[in-house]
Amino acid sequence: MPRAFNFSAGPSAIPEEVLREAAAEMLDYKGSGMSVMEMSHRSQAYQAIIDDAEATLRRIMAIPDNYRVLFMQGGATLQFAAVPMNLMRGRHAGYLVSGNWSKKAWLEACKYGQADVLASSEDTSFDRVPTLASPVDQGLDYVYLCQNETVYGTMYHDLPDTGGVPLVADLSSMFLSCPVDVSRYGLIFAGVQKNAGPAGNTIVIVRDDLLGDVPALGDVVPTYMGYRLQASKGSMYNTPNTWGIYLCGKVFHWIEESGGLVAMRERNWKKVNRLYDYLDQSALFSPLAQGPSRSIANVTFRAPSPELDAAFVAGAAERNIVGIKGHRVLGGLRASCYNAVPAKAIDALLAYMADFESTRADAADAADNPSNANANATSPSALPRSS
Amino acid sequence: MPRAFNFSAGPSAIPEEVLREAAAEMLDYKGSGMSVMEMSHRSQAYQAIIDDAEATLRRIMAIPDNYRVLFMQGGATLQFAAVPMNLMRGRHAGYLVSGNWSKKAWLEACKYGQADVLASSEDTSFDRVPTLASPVDQGLDYVYLCQNETVYGTMYHDLPDTGGVPLVADLSSMFLSCPVDVSRYGLIFAGVQKNAGPAGNTIVIVRDDLLGDVPALGDVVPTYMGYRLQASKGSMYNTPNTWGIYLCGKVFHWIEESGGLVAMRERNWKKVNRLYDYLDQSALFSPLAQGPSRSIANVTFRAPSPELDAAFVAGAAERNIVGIKGHRVLGGLRASCYNAVPAKAIDALLAYMADFESTRADAADAADNPSNANANATSPSALPRSS
Numbered sequence: 001m002p003r004a005f006n007f008s009a010g011p012s013a014i015p016e017e018v019l020r021e022a023a024a025e026m027l028d029y030k031g032s033g034m035s036v037m038e039m040s041h042r043s044q045a046y047q048a049i050i051d052d053a054e055a056t057l058r059r060i061m062a063i064p065d066n067y068r069v070l071f072m073q074g075g076a077t078l079q080f081a082a083v084p085m086n087l088m089r090g091r092h093a094g095y096l097v098s099g100n101w102s103k104k105a106w107l108e109a110c111k112y113g114q115a116d117v118l119a120s121s122e123d124t125s126f127d128r129v130p131t132l133a134s135p136v137d138q139g140l141d142y143v144y145l146c147q148n149e150t151v152y153g154t155m156y157h158d159l160p161d162t163g164g165v166p167l168v169a170d171l172s173s174m175f176l177s178c179p180v181d182v183s184r185y186g187l188i189f190a191g192v193q194k195n196a197g198p199a200g201n202t203i204v205i206v207r208d209d210l211l212g213d214v215p216a217l218g219d220v221v222p223t224y225m226g227y228r229l230q231a232s233k234g235s236m237y238n239t240p241n242t243w244g245i246y247l248c249g250k251v252f253h254w255i256e257e258s259g260g261l262v263a264m265r266e267r268n269w270k271k272v273n274r275l276y277d278y279l280d281q282s283a284l285f286s287p288l289a290q291g292p293s294r295s296i297a298n299v300t301f302r303a304p305s306p307e308l309d310a311a312f313v314a315g316a317a318e319r320n321i322v323g324i325k326g327h328r329v330l331g332g333l334r335a336s337c338y339n340a341v342p343a344k345a346i347d348a349l350l351a352y353m354a355d356f357e358s359t360r361a362d363a364a365d366a367a368d369n370p371s372n373a374n375a376n377a378t379s380p381s382a383l384p385r386s387s
Numbered sequence: 388m389p390r391a392f393n394f395s396a397g398p399s400a401i402p403e404e405v406l407r408e409a410a411a412e413m414l415d416y417k418g419s420g421m422s423v424m425e426m427s428h429r430s431q432a433y434q435a436i437i438d439d440a441e442a443t444l445r446r447i448m449a450i451p452d453n454y455r456v457l458f459m460q461g462g463a464t465l466q467f468a469a470v471p472m473n474l475m476r477g478r479h480a481g482y483l484v485s486g487n488w489s490k491k492a493w494l495e496a497c498k499y500g501q502a503d504v505l506a507s508s509e510d511t512s513f514d515r516v517p518t519l520a521s522p523v524d525q526g527l528d529y530v531y532l533c534q535n536e537t538v539y540g541t542m543y544h545d546l547p548d549t550g551g552v553p554l555v556a557d558l559s560s561m562f563l564s565c566p567v568d569v570s571r572y573g574l575i576f577a578g579v580q581k582n583a584g585p586a587g588n589t590i591v592i593v594r595d596d597l598l599g600d601v602p603a604l605g606d607v608v609p610t611y612m613g614y615r616l617q618a619s620k621g622s623m624y625n626t627p628n629t630w631g632i633y634l635c636g637k638v639f640h641w642i643e644e645s646g647g648l649v650a651m652r653e654r655n656w657k658k659v660n661r662l663y664d665y666l667d668q669s670a671l672f673s674p675l676a677q678g679p680s681r682s683i684a685n686v687t688f689r690a691p692s693p694e695l696d697a698a699f700v701a702g703a704a705e706r707n708i709v710g711i712k713g714h715r716v717l718g719g720l721r722a723s724c725y726n727a728v729p730a731k732a733i734d735a736l737l738a739y740m741a742d743f744e745s746t747r748a749d750a751a752d753a754a755d756n757p758s759n760a761n762a763n764a765t766s767p768s769a770l771p772r773s774s
Contacts, residue, residue: 001419004420006420006421011425011626014422019413019422019424023414026409027390027406027410032388034709037585038393040396040397041586073460073465076625077610080609081610081611198628198630200630219498220498220499222467222468222609222612224461224468239398239586240587322430328429
C-alpha cells in the first residue's frame with residue numbers, strides 16, 4: 001500500500017524518515033541490544049535520549065535559558081487543569097475564547113478560581129479569533145489563549161498586548177509549524193501529536209519565575225501535575241512516555257535538518273495558501289475561517305450540504321486521501337497540513353476537489369449557500385503568505 | 388548486537404515477536420498506508436485497535452462485565468491522586484504500607500481526606516508485606532495496597548479480608564504475571580511498563596458501582612482524571628497514547644497465545660525460584676525479602692558491600708546483563724523477571740552470579756553480614772512454587 005495522503009488533525013502524519021529510523025532501531029537501539037521501549041528511564045542511554053530531545057527543541061525554538069521544558073502526559077486536557085492549579089495564585093485569570101479548546105480550558109479553570117472571558121468569538125460561530133477590546137487588568141494571574149484553533153481553523157497571527165500579565169498559550173496545532181518568540185509567553189503547552197511526535201506527550205515550556213516553591217493551589221494539586229517538581233526532576237519524577245519522547249527527538253532533528261522553523265513556516269503557508277486560494281474561487285466549497293484569522297495548519301471548509309460533505313469524504317478514501325472529515329462539533333471538512341504533510345498531498349487534494357466540483361456543478365448552482373466562498377474571501381495581501 | 392538480558396524493573400523487556408511486528412507495521416499498518424502513530428484516534432481503524440486490546444485483556448484476565456477498563460496516562464503516580472479524588476466519598480480510607488509505592492500513594496491520599504495506615508512494614512525495612520491485625524472499619528471508602536512492591540521485591544500472595552470495603556490495588560509490577568480474581572477488587576490499576584507494554588499507559592479496572600455520577604471530590608477533580616467520564620468515552624475523552632495501547636494489545640495477544648496467565652505464572656515462579664534457591668545457599672549474596680513475602684517478579688538481593696554491588700553491576704554489563712542495579716531508595720541489586728524475560732536470561736544471570744561469587748570467596752568470608760542469605764531463607768514449602 002502506498003503511504004496515505006494524511007490530513008488528520010492529530011494524531012497526524014509523521015516524517016517517513018523518522019518512521020524508518022524508528023523501525024530500524026526497534027530491536028536494537030544503537031547497540032544497546034534493546035528497543036528504546038525496553039530501556040530503563042534511569043539508564044544513561046535513555047538520559048541521553050531525553051537530554052538530546054530537549055536540547056534539540058531548545059535550538060529549533062530558540063528557547064531562552066530562563067524557561068523550563070517539560071514532557072508530560074495526559075494531553076492538553078490535563079493541562080487545562082494544570083495551568084490554573086499551578087499558576088492561579090490570585091485565583092483570577094482571563095481567557096480569550098476562540099473555539100472548542102479555549103472554551104474547554106476556560107470551563108476547567110472556572111473550577112479553581114475566577115476565570116473571566118476577556119473576549120469571545122462564539123457569536124460568529126468562532127469563524128475568527130476574538131481580540132481584546134480594552135487593556136488587561138494587571139491584577140490577573142495570566143491571560144490564556146489557544147493560538148491556533150484546530151476545530152475552526154483559526155489562528156492568532158499577532159499576540160494580544162497583556163501588559164505585564166503572563167500570556168499562557170495552547171499552541172498544540174501550530175507547535176513547530178512556524179517560529180514563535182518564546183519570550184513573549186509566560187507558558188506554552190502543546191500536545192505533540194500534530195507536528196512533534198506520537199500522541200502521549202504534552203510539552204510545557206514555562207518561564208522560571210512563574211514556578212513558585214509550590215503550585216498555586218498548594219497541597220491539593222496531584223503531585224504529578226506540579227510543574228516545579230517535574231522541572232526539578234527533568235520530567236522524570238515518575239516514568240515518562242519514553243518512546244514518545246524518543247520519537248519527538250527524532251522529529252525535532254528532522255525539522256532542524258529540514259531548515260528549521262523558518263523553512264517549516266514557508267512550506268506550510270505555501271501549502272495552505274494553495275487550498276485557501278482554491279476555496280476562495282470555488283463555486284462549490286466554502287471556507288469557514290475568516291481570511292485574517294486563517295490557520296497555518298487547519299483548513300476548514302464545507303460543501304453545500306452534509307450529504308455532499310459525506311460524499312467528498314467517501315470519494316477521498318478511494319484516492320488514498322484520509323482525515324479530511326471536519327471535527328464533530330463543527331462538521332464539514334478539514335485538511336490539516338502539518339509539517340509532515342508533503343506538497344504532493346496538497347496536489348492530490350486539489351486535484352480531487354476540482355474533479356469533485358466539476359461533477360457536482362448542479363449541486364453548486366442549486367445550493368442555497370449564503371456563506372459561500374467569496375463572502376469569506378480576503379484579498380491576498382490580507383492573508384499571511386509565506387511569512 | 389545480540390538482544391540484551393534485560394532485568395530492568397520497568398520500562399522492561401517486551402516480547403521480541405511484538406517488537407518485530409511493530410517494526411514491520413511501522414510505515415503501513417494493515418494496508419492503511421500509515422503508522423498507527425499517524426492514525427486519528429477517531430478513525431475506524433484505530434477504534435478497532437483499542438477495542439481489540441480491551442477485549443483481549445478482558446479474556447486473559449477474565450474481567451467480569453461489571454468492571455470498566457480504562458487506558459489512562461500519567462503513570463501510577465497520577466493514580467495515587469485519582470483514586471482518592473474519585474473514590475474517597477466519605478473522605479476516609481485505609482492504607483497498607485508495604486514499601487516505597489504504597490507510602491507515596493498514602494501520602495498523596497492524605498491531601499484529600501483522612502488516610503489511615505492500617506498496617507506498615509516500615510519497621511522491618513519493608514522486607515515483608517504487612518498484614519491487618521484487626522477487622523477493617525466498615526465505614527472506610529476503600530482499603531488500598533500495592534500488591535507487589537517493585538523496590539523491595541515483596542508481594543501479597545493472599546489478599547486481606549476487608550469485609551465489604553472495596554479493595555484498591557496497585558498491581559503494576561505483577562500485572563499479567565499471574566492470574567488474579569478481579570472480582571476480589573474494587574479497583575485495580577497498573578502502569579503497563581512491566582508486563583503489558585511501553586511506558587505511557589496506566590490501565591485502570593474499576594467496578595461499575597464505585598463510579599458515581601461525579602468523582603468523590605466533585606468539581607475540583609481535573610476532568611481528565613474522572614473515571615466515570617473516561618469510562619463513558621471509552622478512554623477517549625481526549626487523545627490517548629494510541630501507540631502504547633496498540634503495543635499493549637499485541638502483548639495481550641502474545642500472552643494469550645503463550646498459554647495465558649496460568650502459563651505466565653508457571654514460567655515466572657520457575658524463573659524467580661531458581662534465583663531464590665541460589666540466593667538461599669549463597670555465601671556471598673543475601674536475599675532482601677522474607678521468604679513468605681517474596682515477589683513473583685522482582686528478586687532483590689545484595690552483596691556484602693556497596694562496592695561489591697557496584698562491581699557486580701559493572702561486570703554484568705560485560706555479559707550483556709542489564710538492569711540489575713537496585714532502586715535508588717534501597718540500593719543493592721535487583722533482577723526483575725517479567726513475562727518477556729526468557730529462561731536463558733536467568734541461565735546467564737545465575738552463571739554470572741556463580742562466577743562472581745567464586746572469585747570473591749574472600750569477600751564473603753570477610754564480610755560482616757548478619758542479614759546473610761540463610762537468615763532470610765525459608766523452607767521450599769513455605770514459598771509459592773509454580774503455583
